[in-house]
Amino acid sequence: MQVFSSVRDPLVTGGKTVGDVSHDISRHVENKPPRSWWLALAISLVVLAYGLYCVCTVLWNGIGVWGLNKTVGWAWDITNFVWWVGIGHAGTLISAILLLFRQKWRMSINRAAEAMTIFAVICAATFPLIHMGRLWLGFYWALPLPNAFGSLWANFNSPLLWDVFAISTYFTVSLVFWYIGLIPDFATIRDRAVAQGSMLRAQIYNAMSFGWQGGAKTWMRYEAVALILAGLSTPLVLSVHTIVSMDFATSVIPGWHTTIFPPYFVAGAIFSGFAMVLTLLLITRVVFKLEDYITIYHIELMNIIIIVTGSVVGIAYITELFISWYSGVEYEGYAFYNRVQGPYAWSYWSMMTCNVISPQLFWIKKIRTSIVATFVLSIVVNIGMWFERFVIIVTSLHRDYVPSSWTYFHPTKYDIGEYLFTFGLFFTAFLLFAKFFPVINMAEVKSIVKTDSEKVSH
Amino acid sequence: MNADKNFLVGVFNDEVVLLDGIKKVRTSGLKIHEVFSPFPVHGIDDALGLKRSRLPRAAFLFGLTGTTLALTMQIWMLGYDWPMIIGGKNYASLPPFIPVTFELTVLLSALGMVATFLIVSDMKPYKWPRQFDIRSTDDKHVMAIDLALNSGKSKDEIARILREAGASEVNEKNFE
Numbered sequence: 096m097q098v099f100s101s102v103r104d105p106l107v108t109g110g111k112t113v114g115d116v117s118h119d120i121s122r123h124v125e126n127k128p129p130r131s132w133w134l135a136l137a138i139s140l141v142v143l144a145y146g147l148y149c150v151c152t153v154l155w156n157g158i159g160v161w162g163l164n165k166t167v168g169w170a171w172d173i174t175n176f177v178w179w180v181g182i183g184h185a186g187t188l189i190s191a192i193l194l195l196f197r198q199k200w201r202m203s204i205n206r207a208a209e210a211m212t213i214f215a216v217i218c219a220a221t222f223p224l225i226h227m228g229r230l231w232l233g234f235y236w237a238l239p240l241p242n243a244f245g246s247l248w249a250n251f252n253s254p255l256l257w258d259v260f261a262i263s264t265y266f267t268v269s270l271v272f273w274y275i276g277l278i279p280d281f282a283t284i285r286d287r288a289v290a291q292g293s294m295l296r297a298q299i300y301n302a303m304s305f306g307w308q309g310g311a312k313t314w315m316r317y318e319a320v321a322l323i324l325a326g327l328s329t330p331l332v333l334s335v336h337t338i339v340s341m342d343f344a345t346s347v348i349p350g351w352h353t354t355i356f357p358p359y360f361v362a363g364a365i366f367s368g369f370a371m372v373l374t375l376l377l378i379t380r381v382v383f384k385l386e387d388y389i390t391i392y393h394i395e396l397m398n399i400i401i402i403v404t405g406s407v408v409g410i411a412y413i414t415e416l417f418i419s420w421y422s423g424v425e426y427e428g429y430a431f432y433n434r435v436q437g438p439y440a441w442s443y444w445s446m447m448t449c450n451v452i453s454p455q456l457f458w459i460k461k462i463r464t465s466i467v468a469t470f471v472l473s474i475v476v477n478i479g480m481w482f483e484r485f486v487i488i489v490t491s492l493h494r495d496y497v498p499s500s501w502t503y504f505h506p507t508k509y510d511i512g513e514y515l516f517t518f519g520l521f522f523t524a525f526l527l528f529a530k531f532f533p534v535i536n537m538a539e540v541k542s543i544v545k546t547d548s549e550k551v552s553h
Numbered sequence: 554m555n556a557d558k559n560f561l562v563g564v565f566n567d568e569v570v571l572l573d574g575i576k577k578v579r580t581s582g583l584k585i586h587e588v589f590s591p592f593p594v595h596g597i598d599d600a601l602g603l604k605r606s607r608l609p610r611a612a613f614l615f616g617l618t619g620t621t622l623a624l625t626m627q628i629w630m631l632g633y634d635w636p637m638i639i640g641g642k643n644y645a646s647l648p649p650f651i652p653v654t655f656e657l658t659v660l661l662s663a664l665g666m667v668a669t670f671l672i673v674s675d676m677k678p679y680k681w682p683r684q685f686d687i688r689s690t691d692d693k694h695v696m697a698i699d700l701a702l703n704s705g706k707s708k709d710e711i712a713r714i715l716r717e718a719g720a721s722e723v724n725e726k727n728f729e
Binding site for chain 2: 112113114116117175207248249250251252254256257260261267268271275277282283285286287289290301302303305306307308309310312313314315316317319320322323324327330331334338371438446493537538540541542
């Protein structure tokens with residue numbers, strides 16, 4: 096005998112039935128997209144084209160066209176890399192960690208969040224690839240392949256190599272997890288296409304659904320697979336940003352050589368990722384009229400996660416500052432004094448304002464349930480998180496041990512253009528996803544459309 | 554009459570009715586071919602008497618393969634094939650090998666398990682499934698009864714049992 100509680104509010108509003116879920120979500124795949132979608136795609140493609148020109152210039156001329164100099168050898172490229180990888184983390188947190196915690200509100204947002212993860216990781220990967228300069232030789236530098244340099248293997252002691260394995264595993268496992276979730280929904284679209292007499296669409300979506308039928312036995316195996324993938328993805332997502340932070344933490348540069356980096360980076364990643372999920376979903380729910388599926392309640396819960404992770408990040412900043420003084424290490428102390436007071440103080444204080452102060456506004460219920468305020472703050476948080484990485488990377492480098500090599504970093508149009516390239520890539524991919532794939536996990540949402548009190552009455 | 558060709562298909566509107574219906578159909582002595590649902594119904598595996606999936610074991614074994622492969626590769630490459638002193642550590646020093654070992658464990662475990670799932674469930678892109686009722690991916694739960702395997706009962710009797718179990722429609726479906 097099952098006992099149901101009706102304490103919680105329904106997660107899907109508007110009195111939707113199971114059939115409504117198929118209709119409301121599949122119709123965006125079946126119908127012509129709205130004009131706003133075409134406009135957004137056109138803008139993304141223009142940005143992508145300009146970015147591609149800049150990327151090609153970098154590949155043709157070498158990374159000398161960037162604003163790097165002999166003191167600041169890492170700047171925008173690695174900042175953007177860490178920023179994009181961080182954004183990806185929210186998707187896995189929503190789909191894997193919230194699954195393990197049985198948080199059913201994840202169900203209407205996990206699909207779009209996972210798509211965001213995959214596109215964000217692709218964007219992130221472009222930076223180290225391009226930074227290699229001659230990326231066609233990169234296979235031998237990054238992968239343990241037999242080669243013509245004697246048989247000198249890749250260095251497994253290097254965090255940069257761990258990164259190669261972490262990012263590519265993360266990308267592959269996230270892609271598989273996302274695709275497994277899509278399979279039943281592709282079958283729904285296929286069967287609707289059969290009913291509508293559109294055989295070409297039926298054939299395409301059948302191939303994508305691997306001939307899914309939805310038998311009880313297959314569903315049982317499917318759920319076992321989803322649970323284990325969630326169990327594997329949870330430590331994986333924590334390992335990815337941990338390893339990214341080790342790119343810095345295992346070095347001896349003051350400002351990077353810090354043991355709190357792994358948890359600090361993971362919290363920051365989830366923080367920025369949730370902000371990006373909010374930015375995307377607030378637009379998607381309006382354009383595709385999904386207000387009954389992505390409700391204010393969902394937005395409020397995500398904002399609460401932003402308060403938590405934002406506060407963790409704030410504490411990490413203050414700890415770092417305190418330890419640099421308390422350690423008594425002159426160089427460490429100067430690195431932080433320079434961040435707060437030096438020529439890059441503007442970026443440090445932008446970071447502090449955007450990441451530490453702005454999320455605290457979500458303590459006020461009116462703000463965390465306001466769509467406009469959430470949208471604005473989600474962008475503010477992402478700007479702040481970009482500055483965090485910029486501050487860590489550039490301010491730790493620009494004042495070397497020898498004052499004669501002190502310098503200031505200025506980005507060129509190619510630094511900016513390559514960042515724009517990833518924006519064009521990200522939004523083009525996301526818009527294509529939103530048109531051709533079901534943006535909400537129909538099969539999962541169907542299992543929660545009925546409130547539990549309704550189940551008892553049967 | 555050949556098996557796996559002629560079916561009676563009961564259509565259920567609600568998963569709670571369905572779970573109850575499965576028990577009724579099974580106690581009446583009918584063998585259920587398969588039940589198709591638009592979403593996973595909890596408790597359906599018990600109702601149908603399905604055994605727990607062994608996929609977790611497959612995942613574990615694939616994971617173990619990944620661990621072994623990663624450790625062997627790193628220890629052989631940096632410890633034996635081209636030994637080098639890096640940072641004053643031993644040739645085959647274990648701690649720096651842990652991240653790659655972990656990643657490859659996860660990678661092989663995930664890919665191996667998903668591949669096993671697709672193979673045992675006979676899922677492939679070029680396969681068009683036998684559809685008992687196309688609404689089973691929309692909002693209906695569909696129970697298929699193989700007539701040849703239930704030859705002890707007449708078609709009308711089976712239809713009556715399905716209706717009594719809560720099916721809103723009962724249709725005949727024949728595959729050539």
